[in-house]
Amino acid sequence: MLSVARFHLLWLAPAVVLGALEVDLDSEDSIKAAAKEVAYDLMKYYHGNESGQIPGVLPGPPPAGDYYWWQGGALWGTMMDYWHYTGDETYNDVTFEAMQFQVGENKDYEPTNWTLSLGNDDQSFWGMSAMLGAEINFRDPPEGKPGWLYLAQAVWNTQAAPDRHDDTCGGGLRWQIFPGNNGYDYKNTIANGCFFNMGARLARYTHNDTYAQWAIKTWDWIMDMHYIDDKWNVYDGGHIPANCTDINKQQYSYNAAVLLLGAAYMYDYSNQSKEWEDRVNGLLDGMERVFFINGTLYEPSCEGGICKADMLSYKGYVHRWLAAATQVAPFCKDRVLKLLRSSAEAAVKQCTGGDNGRQCGFHWTTRVYDGQTGAGQQMDVLGALCSLLTANAKAPVTNSTGGTSVGDPNAGSRTTSLPENAEITTGDRAGAGILTAFILATTIGGAVWMGWD
Template sequence: MQLTTRHLHLLWLTPTVVLGALEVDLDSPDSIKAAAKLVAYDLMKYYHGNESGHVPGILPGPPPDGDYYWWQGGALWGTMIDYWHYTGDETYNDVTFDAMQFQVGEHRDYAPRNWTLSLGNDDQSFWGMSAMLAAENKFRDPTGDDPQWLALAQAVWNQQADPDRHDDECGGGLRWQIFPTNRGYDYKNTIANGCFFNMGARLARYTHDEKYAKMATETFDWIKAVGYIDDDWNVFDGGHVPFNCTDVNRQQYSYNAAILLSGAAYMYDYTNGSKEWEDRVTGLLDGMERVFFVNETLYEPTCEAGACSTDMISFKGYVHRWLAVSTQVAPFTRDRITALLKSSTRHAVNQCTGGDNGRQCGFHWTSGVFDGKTGAGQQMNVLGALSSLLVLDADVPATNMTGGTSQGDPDAGATGPTLPELPPITTGDRAGAGVVTTFILGSSIAGLLWMALD
């Protein structure tokens, strides 16, 4: 690998590697920051986008080229923005900035044509939510004509609000996939709509534009009306359009509930503490504590007893981060949530005893024992958990009236993503088609296995 000036800069800033289990005093912010610095370093060893010959912004993949899909790059940078915001450590800010700018796409909407095969509404949203986080946390603003964080989040939201995406099937809601050619297009799920709701709530709070709040409220109401949230505040995964979304997939995933709770907390703040949104936050928190916490430790019930996909393995970190920010915009949850976060983080850290350095983290937190499997998702989880414990001393997410500096564009995203155009087929192409058909089919199947939830 050819080392650049930036690589050398990062090497100089590398924390001292300490062999042995990850040790931290959860009552000491300085100790938490020191442990988080080590976890962040171990996490970023999975990222190669700042090295020659690699694509900036993404983790190795997608399969079979690596374990990770495009959306997890967006999730990674949200994790790193929160890490910087909570700890003050700027080590990875340049890498984060470059990665998020590189992946904005041809139309500045986080819909690069290279990722059409795996570009769902939720995938686009994870990048959009990281851009929104950059605006809220006052992350370094791009200069000149480079796309601005708030405008990028608005572009994603505007495209998803368009009737072309937000159709009337099942009475409303977003489909999982953007393109009809992608498997899962006939599925309307909670995470796609939950992300849209979450972004709308945050845009409403940041810009004070009622249009975002109106559609956020309509989206939450639809999710509940269609049966994806039941009367006991269980949050289910989705349903299929051919069945009018009545064939509800009752699998429960922690990030579905957490994205809704966080969005509801933002709506609570936007509505100046309305009873309606307070009740929704409380109900979702009741459901989350009942379903996803075992002995006050975060647990993914759908897969931990069996096999979790690479996507599922990363959910716990998002949940910790989204619960943490909920305490800032809905302060009545603070005592209850921070107690859960601290207990869960304690168990998370206790099993970080693996890898060559003796501090790599696994996924099964409730056992307290390293499970022998490492990856970017596992490290993101524990970094998110440690960072979440610093929320009480962190600045509240900014708005354009409380110091936010990111510039917006209410009309961003006017040009939506399109399927790549294929060149005309030649005689030579037809002759070679039979040779490559088997390979293409195999690659397509591998590329779509991640959609197994369907």
């Protein structure tokens, strides 16, 4: 257990070799102290606040670094939760700057700089972090800057537009936004699950039933596609040329978790309907069976095989989203918190790596550091620790229970996600060859990753 004196020593002299991360899971103060150490180690991977760097993004994309644009949005959601659960404001300024810097030209988290690897799910991770900002009353932007609610509504509106929700496979969102991106012919659970999640949360926050009706429609489509089966296995998606019937039955923990959190919000919005309660319990049944081994979170899609950098961050989202679900659907609280505690205990045990002897790996079930460090692994353990602090944390607010974020129901709806083609001139053709050579050099790494659909 960390003493207060030792903790202050660590913060003032973080370069000292310290030994394993220590935490008493029965003490909120100890959990917060350990979370502060993990947060410090996590933020060492971020350089966007340094001279000459891009605010908001982690180093990348490959080959320039391990991380894609969407993981920046995931990082700031993690840091917002860190502040919400611990009260530590150390990283609030950099979080605020990052979330505002990446809003894009149309203030809808669709910046043109990242279109080569911009999927609906990528945009949604920034949108869900903005939604979290509204729900926990994170610092409101000044006048003239888009509020968190506005940004979440903008993302949702761009995705609800007809150019995103086409008739192929009977509806639903494609994985990718732009036709030139590999994966545009794939409709998957994470893209639609994020849209469902945001719709449920916007419905609860604004009391606007339009969002809820879209959430129900999206849930029904996912079920109709059999992306969720009768045993509550949650599969990844299907390809449009096969009418989305060639289901990829790979299971990823964040697919199930993003749906479970959305279902929990729908339970609260619907005045605790039995239907949504059953869906939360069903998804929890499936998650406990597939993703937890002896109470410890496990990612079957990559543990024992090859894990991409994005997969290495899924466990943190699972912990954070399951914890949030207990605040809006308290019937699952005892069951969920028991899982989160046992999983967090295993996670902390293996945080013995790095120069300071406390950085975290990914394979929690072994309780032994696996020699692999990264931003994803740190986000995972930070999410795990914060998930144990829900007891004294304020539940997500709404615009009638203390929410202060300014929104606009039409945000994002005045733009089109598909760029219109201007008339091609001779000058355009002359410059195309030069541009093509440059673009090819910068997209090879992204194309390889995008091929993993």
